[in-house]
Amino acid sequence: MSKKPLPISTICSWQNRIDPTPDYQRPPAWSKKQKQLLIDSILREYDVPKMYWRAVNRPDGIKYEVIDGQQRLRTIWEFRAGEFALARDADPVNGFPCAGKTYDQLDLDVSTIFDAYPVDVVIVDDAVQNEEEDEVRDMFLRLQNGTTLKAQEKRNAMQGQMRDFVKSLAQHKFFESCKFSNSRFTFDQVAAQVVCLEMAGGPTSVRDADLNRMYSENAAFDANGKVAKKVRRVLDYLLRAFPDKTPELERYNVITLYCLASTLMETYVHTGTEAAVASWFIGFETERRQQEELDEEHRDSQLVEYRRLTSYSTDGEESIRGRLETLEKRFFLACPDIPTIDAIRAFTPEQRLAIYRKDDGCCQIRTHCKGEKLSWSDWHADHRVPHSKGGKTTVSNGQVACPPCNIAKYDSLPDAIEVVG
Known part of the structure; x- marks a missing residue:
């Protein structure tokens, strides 16, 4: 010096x-x-x-x-x-x-x-x-x-791949649709919170102490791993649902909506549901605000409790879990026809053999090949109707695919989870 x-x-x-x-x-x-x-x-x-x-x-x-x-x-x-x-x-x-x-x-x-x-x-x-x-x-x-x-300003100065991943995630265009600005790394704060929620697999405490611990314990975080890919897919989904500035997207709402969207993508046939989610959520927030203008005896008790949970300790597990339960109940009552995804994703060895014999070992996708004959050690068992769109894991919905064709098909699906080989 x-x-x-x-x-x-x-x-x-x-x-x-x-x-x-x-x-x-x-x-x-x-x-x-x-x-x-x-x-x-x-x-x-x-x-x-x-x-x-x-x-x-x-x-x-x-x-x-x-x-x-x-x-x-x-x-x-x-x-x-x-x-x-x-x-x-x-x-x-x-x-x-x-x-x-x-x-x-x-x-x-x-x-x-x-x-x-x-x-x-x-x-x-x-x-x-x-x-x-x-x-x-x-x-x-x-x-x-x-x-x-502020706590997030200190985390921004920390070393490690978790810090770098959150920093890159804060650049996601979805945050531009939110009501809050990026003053003093607020986007980074919310990005860190959704990563914490995804790592926990659902509602958990996302206070500053929890985020500090996440940064410290995950300095070697894999930005191309399963959690990172899932977080990006959920934010992509939310961006498709809310492409424009949406004043209802308060900070506490975003982390609860993230949990709802994550569950929807994990368990339900969610492709094409973005508009329904956005319309329902804006309607929910409109009803909630209207409720506050009523006399106490005429208010919906569930919405009164929801309001309480948004008024204090909004980053605590109890508050997030309670808000998510309210959103899930009301959303699935409003949209009861969304089917669940087949719980079984991977084809069994017996199903793979039947699919290979059914298609004579030839690629059925034919976007990067001409239906070439594949060896038993070099082919993918693919869902004709994608699993994320409700396709069943059955022999009739399975087909032989060469790796280049199947990977190209996978890359074209915005919410694909993994290539099933």
Whole structure:
């Protein structure tokens, strides 16, 4: 490490060389009052805490990543660009009035104090290998220990494949349909919660302590494994159900809807049910809001309880389980004709032999071949009507398929679970 006192004029001229938000950083969080206080402190030449930058060599020309000091750095840049003014009750500086003034409106003597103010910057060099990457993230967390970082902001700075998977999952377009914004990593928070729910196989506590434990215990999480694929499929399903901004999709509703959709995809013939789910859910939320306008004695007791469960401890197992039970009861009463999937998915050895003999060992799909003859050791037993669409695991619904044809068919199904060989 090396410490360099850099004048603010230099820091502003280097703006294009500095990345204030590498992926472990939190987004901008300071209020206008906090920004005004920092600038006022600089103009009065009070001491300002030093910043920590990491020297990097990136193709985009960035030379430094900010480990600590992002909020101060952004504030300096924004004030220099005239994006906000000093407080209206700010005292004069060296006899010059400053209240309510932007940088360009300051007296030259005062703006010179700002430009010449030396900020202590600690440059961290050679932190480019994996082991140094761990140290940089640890340094970030230690430096932020005295600030009000939210729990998900801290998790975002953790190392491991679980953190990376949640980070990528937070980019899913479904979250753009939700009412809440991504302020301070809210998308990451909900993404982590649905992963936790999927790993548990249903309702479980998804509080911060539970998510912290999930990140720590699953640092080697497989982003291409069964759980990861299932989470992506459920979010894809929800996106098809809610392609546009939907104000009913509150944060607590999303994690409960996720559980409902996960169950639906696991147990029921769900293909084509997206519109029904969306229509029913919006109707449910409309009825629930209308109920709140009624006198207590005329309200539906089930919806009163549902409202209670959305009012406190919404991330606790009891609350999630209770809300899910209400949604499941009402959804399947409203849509009683959705059939269950055949509980047996894989063909038995006897069924495989019968299917192979029935089709004379030749591929029946014929999209990547011409119906070639396959050896016993190199073929897939495929459902003619896909299992996810209600196809039964019977010899009459089975067919011989060469691996390329079957994999291509599998890839064309949005909710396929696995290739049955």
